[in-house]
Amino acid sequence: MTRYAHDTRRMRTGRRSRTTSIAMILVFVWLMAGVIAGAQRDYYNSAPTNCAGAGTIAVTILAGPLNYLGMNPTVEDCHVNVPSPSQ
Numbered sequence: 001m002t003r004y005a006h007d008t009r010r011m012r013t014g015r016r017s018r019t020t021s022i023a024m025i026l027v028f029v030w031l032m033a034g035v036i037a038g039a040q041r042d043y044y045n046s047a048p049t050n051c052a053g054a055g056t057i058a059v060t061i062l063a064g065p066l067n068y069l070g071m072n073p074t075v076e077d078c079h080v081n082v083p084s085p086s087q
Contacts, residue, residue: 034061037068051078 038044038060048054055075063073 030064031061034064034067037061037063051080052076 038057041060043053043057043060048057052075055078056073059073059075060067063071067073
């Protein structure tokens with residue numbers, strides 16, 4: 001097995017994993033900010049009664065820190081196609 005002085009595969013692997021780790025931490029912090037915003041708005045006290053309630057919770061979590069910059073994402077109405085039973 002020959003080792004080369006400029007083995008870039010080893011360097012890229014280390015850099016890629018560090019970048020991936022930082023990105024995963026940022027995504028986690030972003031989503032946690034959304035979870036905290038949803039808790040402050042009392043979205044988790046009861047189960048959502050329709051898909052609009054569940055959608056509002058989901059977009060609030062995805063908005064993350066944007067909730068603290070004045071964004072108040074809500075889902076007013078949504079339609080879910082329910083398949084009819086076959087006869």
